[in-house]
Amino acid sequence: MNQTNHSKRPPQLFKNLSAKIASIPMILTTMVVFVGGTTWTVVHSFTNSKLLPKLNFVGLDQYERLWSSRRWLISIENLAVFGFFSLILMMVIGFFLATLLDRKVRGENIFRTIFLYPFALSFIVTGLAWQWILNPDLGLQQVMHDLGWTSFEFNPLNSGDTVIYGLLIAAMWQGTGLIMVIMLAGLRGIDDDIWKAARVDGIGTVKTYIKIIIPMMRPVFVTALVIVASGIIKLYDLVVALTNGGPGLSSEVPAKYVINYMFRAQNLGQGFAASTMMLVTVAIILIPWAYLEFGGKDNG
């Protein structure tokens, strides 16, 4: 470094050098993988790359193909149905369980441990366990038949119309515990005086929850919503383990479409276009949220 300016400190670049060296992994990750990688994929989604990525631009061809592909349309529809029910059920069940545990329940720790343990398991394990329970010949349905309830029909995985509900059952089992923990933390953050005041005013328990507590927990609900929503878009492992997209194409999802075209069908362009659509979906969800959460104040 040159020392022409003696009154000032060493040049900017070398100031705080250790911290900069320590941040090199972060800088590489953000610039090369996150920004660079995402840009690279978006740019290549406008090319006709097949087996290898090539910069041979074909405009929106890949997107036209994507949106006329039956498989993609099924994937999107499945994601929408799964997402809709999963958001509602996660929130309702998560909040409901949290309110139950918030009522000075004895053995709270035991119940919490039971509700949360599936979250420690992977989607693969979850999917395989439920595949077995929902097995039509030997599983839950057969047990009901053996008990004499022969008209009992519960075989969601074997029909294209119901397979998405099979996915939901498994996904709820795995994930509701987490939402419950988040909601419970939110409930515990509410001042006891609120409850006392509500009781003095003669407001019933259920009404207090709906009219007073839920509005107060808005930030908690928003956090939970963002967690659930970003989990939904990533839905992949569970489908692979539980149904592998079947029967037929009826439980395909976008993340699986991407992997399939990128790494199996060797049609990179399609994979890039589909993953870019996933990115757009996330942006549509995330930007309004970020705007609401960090709008006025400093981001950080």
Place this chain on the structure above:
Amino acid sequence: MADALTGPSGPPPKRIFSRTNIMLYGTLLVVSIYYLLPLYVMVVTSLKGMPEIRLGNIFAPPLEVTFEPWVKAWSEACTGINCDGLSRGFWNSVKILVPSCALSIAVASVNGYALARWKFKGSELFFSILIVGAFIPYQTMLYPLVIILRELGLMGKLGGLVLVHTVFGMPILTLLFRNYFAGIPEDLFKAARVDGAGFWGIYFRIMLPMSLPIFVVALILQVTGIWNDFLFGVIYTKPATYPMTVQLNNIVNSVQGIKEYNVNMAATLLTGGVPLILYFISGKLFVRGIAAGAVKG
């Protein structure tokens, strides 16, 4: 006993057998059954022989307990032409897990420390990109990473997967450490500076010893996340280096051969066992870890 004197956040139950109480505990018990049932079914299935499974019902406890499915799942179950069981996947996962945890936590803790205490021009910008990056679907970065790993000669090797886990673990871990280090009193930091300690001196002598709990939280988070990973394993490794989750899925969902449900369930339990044991022994810390980890979405 039901205690009406301390102020609970919900209205206190009055009598043990009041109607509300019966409803409350009744509901909790029914819900508990739904959550416990799959684990119970997995355990009992894995302890039965195949003839018993074909005849009996899946909820019935085994008439004759056998550990053979477990042995078979561990050392004989087939994926394709390989019939050396899940043990290979288990050891692959261990070989992925240990360096991935060490590297990702080391990198992220130093990084979080720099962001909390040694801000430089642009550091906040990089941090913002890092956090936004946590929400980008992995699918848009999968292929570029294939190219990067291939250039580095790490494609298909365990080292490549370690790198991928370090990269994708960085946002949440950095956030975790940054917030924790920012909460350590600034006076301590200033006093150390006055005494002449530098970046690394303060990190190793002051920050590290004071932040054991957050390292444990980070470790729980990473062990669970990396052990349960399927997507990166299936893309960045090859059959010989497949982690346990990938091998498990291949064993259970393989189309050829007769389905051996007891072996499948033993294999599933073996794979799920590691994070499950961690969950049961770490308790509250696990809750903290996943609550932090969930933010990565």
